[in-house]
Amino acid sequence: MSDIFSNTILCGKCNTKMDRVQVMRNGFVLRAVTCSKCGSKIIHPRDEQEYNEFVNLKKKEFCVKMRFVGNSYAVSIPREIVNFIKVQEKIMDDMVRLCLEDFGRVRLEFGNVNSKPAHIEKINLNAKEKAEVK
Secondary structure (H helix, E strand, O other): OOHHHHHHOEEEEEEEEOOEEEEEEOEEEEEEEEEEOOOEEEOOOOHHHHHHHHHHHHHHHOOOOOOEEEEEEOOOOHHHHHHHHHHHHHOOOOEEEEEEOOOEEOOOOEOOOOOOHHHHHHHHHHHHHHHHOO
16 A cells, blocks of 8 residues: 555645655654645644554553562553554563652653663763862
């Protein structure tokens, strides 16, 4: 089945050829076409559907149990969230990054676990600078 955006799309208002662009919304890259004359914009239906699923998931609040497993605590992640991440990244790694943001707030990052976030590198640099001063 061919994609609708692989064809030439004409603007419904001024009947000119629309240009392909990418639109950023909350970290999502959405495929779109815009009219250079009147400025009308059409977002790819599949991308818009995935973005709306993300917005709906973001609005939901999940209540999950925290369990003690060995020397660690385990928190179950709802299947809706895991399925959404699998669809977005196609392959999900077994490892996730866990960060304590504030009191009462923990952040999980899915994706590339090997790369350090910028704030961790900054903390390490500050520790090295303090060691050099002594």
